[in-house]
Amino acid sequence: MCGQPLGRFKTFVTGPLCAINGVSAEPPSHKECGEFSAKACPFLSKPRMRRNEKDLLDSSPHPAGQMIDRNPGVALLWTTLAYQAVPVADGLLFRVGKPQTLQWFAEGRQAQRAEVLSSLEGGLSLLRAEAEQEGPPALKELELFPVR
Numbered sequence: 001m002c003g004q005p006l007g008r009f010k011t012f013v014t015g016p017l018c019a020i021n022g023v024s025a026e027p028p029s030h031k032e033c034g035e036f037s038a039k040a041c042p043f044l045s046k047p048r049m050r051r052n053e054k055d056l057l058d059s060s061p062h063p064a065g066q067m068i069d070r071n072p073g074v075a076l077l078w079t080t081l082a083y084q085a086v087p088v089a090d091g092l093l094f095r096v097g098k099p100q101t102l103q104w105f106a107e108g109r110q111a112q113r114a115e116v117l118s119s120l121e122g123g124l125s126l127l128r129a130e131a132e133q134e135g136p137p138a139l140k141e142l143e144l145f146p147v148r
C-alpha cells in the first residue's frame with residue numbers, strides 16, 4: 001500500500017473465505033498498512049458499504065479467481081512469513097503460508113467472535129451453493145479443504 005519493500009512478515013488483508021481456503025486475490029502489505037486499511041477503507045470498515053466501481057474502466061483489472069460479490073462485514077489480517085503466487089487463467093492468486101498472527105476487524109475495530117462466526121457461516125453457505133451447482137466433485141473438494 002505504501003510502496004515500500006516488505007520485510008520478513010507479510011500481511012494479507014482479506015476476508016473470511018481466505019481463512020477457509022488459504023487463498024487471497026490481493027498481494028501482501030505491511031502489517032501497519034493492513035491495519036490502516038482495515039480501519040480506514042470504507043469497504044473494509046463499513047459492513048453495509050458496497051464496492052465502489054463507479055470510475056472503473058471496462059479495461060480496469062479485476063481480481064483474479066472467482067470473487068464472491070458481497071461485503072463480508074469483517075476483514076482478516078493474515079500475517080505470515082511465506083506465501084506462494086499462483087498464476088491462474090485471469091491473473092495471479094496468492095496461497096498464504098502458515099499464519100503468524102490473525103487479526104479480525106469489524107467496523108474499524110477488533111471484531112467480536114460472533115461477528116467473525118456469522119461472516120464465516122455466510123461465506124460458507126455461498127461457497128456451498130456454488131459447489132452444489134458445480135456438482136459432487138466440487139462439494140467433495142469443499143468438504144476436504146483444510147481449515148488452516
Ligand SMILES: [Zn+2]
Nearest residue numbers: 001002030033
Ligand atoms: Zn506499507
